[in-house]
Amino acid sequence: MKLKQLKTIVFLVTLLTGTVTVYAQESNWYLGLGTGFHSNSMKFSDLDKDMFPKSQNLNGGVISVFAEGQFLKNHMLVVRPQLSYLQRGGKLISEKANGIVLNGSTSIEELYYKLNAHYLDVRVPVFFQFGNDNSSIRPYVGFIPTAGFPMYGDVSLQAESKLKATGGYRVDLNSANISSTYFAVAPALGVKFYFPVRGLANACFLGVEASYEIGLTDTYGKEKDGKAIDVLGGKSYKLAGTRKFQGFEVNLTVGI
Numbered sequence: 404m405k406l407k408q409l410k411t412i413v414f415l416v417t418l419l420t421g422t423v424t425v426y427a428q429e430s431n432w433y434l435g436l437g438t439g440f441h442s443n444s445m446k447f448s449d450l451d452k453d454m455f456p457k458s459q460n461l462n463g464g465v466i467s468v469f470a471e472g473q474f475l476k477n478h479m480l481v482v483r484p485q486l487s488y489l490q491r492g493g494k495l496i497s498e499k500a501n502g503i504v505l506n507g508s509t510s511i512e513e514l515y516y517k518l519n520a521h522y523l524d525v526r527v528p529v530f531f532q533f534g535n536d537n538s539s540i541r542p543y544v545g546f547i548p549t550a551g552f553p554m555y556g557d558v559s560l561q562a563e564s565k566l567k568a569t570g571g572y573r574v575d576l577n578s579a580n581i582s583s584t585y586f587a588v589a590p591a592l593g594v595k596f597y598f599p600v601r602g603l604a605n606a607c608f609l610g611v612e613a614s615y616e617i618g619l620t621d622t623y624g625k626e627k628d629g630k631a632i633d634v635l636g637g638k639s640y641k642l643a644g645t646r647k648f649q650g651f652e653v654n655l656t657v658g659i
Contacts, residue, residue, distance in 0.1 A: 430474045433608065435658030437467035437485070443616060443650025445493035445518060455495040460650060461519065463490035471658055473532075481530040481543065491585075491622075491648050492518035492556070513563045520556035520576055524549050528591065537604060542594045547614055551585035582622050587648065589614040600659075610656040618647035 442462045469485030497514040530545030558579050561571040593612030600606035 430472050431478050431605075432473070433471040433658035435469050435471060435656055437465070437469065437487075437654045437656040439465045439467075439612075439652060439654030441465045441489045441491075441650065441652045443491050443493065443648045445495070446618070446647045446649055448645040455497050455516065457496040459494040459496065461490055461492040461494070465489040465652060465654060467526075467654070467656075469656070469658075477534070477536040479532055481528075481532055481545070483526075483528045483530070485524075485526050485528065487524040487526055489522055489524065490519065490556075491522055491551070492520050493648075494518075514561070515563075516558075516560045518556070518558045520581065521554045522551040522585070523554055524551045526550075530591070530593075532595070539597050539605075540594065541597065542592070544592045545590075547589040547591050547616075549585075549587040549589065549616070551587065552583070553581050553585070582620065584620075585622050585648070586619045587616050588619060589616040589652070591615075595656075607657070607659040610654075610658070612654045612656060613651065614654075615651050616649060618649055620647070621645040622648065 440462070441464070442460045444458055444460045465487055466489075467485050467487040469483050471481060471483040474480040474482070495516040526547055526549045528545060528547040530543040532541045532543035534541040553576055556576040557573055558576065558581075559571065559573040561573070591612055591614035593610055595608045595610040597605040597608045
């Protein structure tokens with residue numbers, strides 16, 4: 404992680420902690436954990452679809468810690484600062500290269516471009532939950548603003564035969580000019596089930612939540628030197644266009 408990224412994360416976490424301190428005595432607050440499933444794809448503004456007609460999502464888990472504050476009448480307004488750890492990326496697969504012979508003997512089975520990036524997100528979900536303050540079941544809707552920071556991973560362009568990779572490149576994420584900060588927003592809906600503990604009503608909850616992430620910023624401009632390698636012709640070419648993430652996420656949350 405770069406020093407600039409670390410400073411930004413520390414600032415955002417400090418800001419969120421200050422918010423919790425100011426409002427802790429004026430509202431209901433819960434501390435909680437979340438876990439779930441995240442699936443996303445890469446959307447390119449400039450992509451040769453004849454070369455890469457297929458796209459695969461990158462699927463993985465999500466782990467979160469959060470503090471949830473509930474405000475206004477019946478605590479209908481919910482603000483939930485949280486840290487989340489997950490993967491983003493995707494895989495583009497070419498059919499054009501199938502059967503091409505390299506080095507006089509090696510036949511290509513698959514040519515693909517792949518990004519696998521691990522992110523630490525600072526999220527501030529804002530929800531409106533329905534029902535009375537003493538309701539045991541409360542559905543909710545809202546949106547999730549996100550600032551994501553890439554931690555580690557790699558990007559690669561590979562031609563593969565049945566035996567092994569025959570050409571291409573693999574670049575570490577920190578050397579590939581991945582944008583240091585990624586911004587997104589996700590509309591979300593869910594439902595929470597509240598439970599009493601030792602006579603205290605709504606002392607804890609179990610929640611199920613679904614959201615759809617919409618990337619707002621370009622996450623990737625070019626390789627380290629501004630060029631990518633054509634694994635078939637041995638030539639290099641400049642990468643152009645923008646790339647944004649999109650995809651869905653399902654989470655299970657527990658708060659107390």
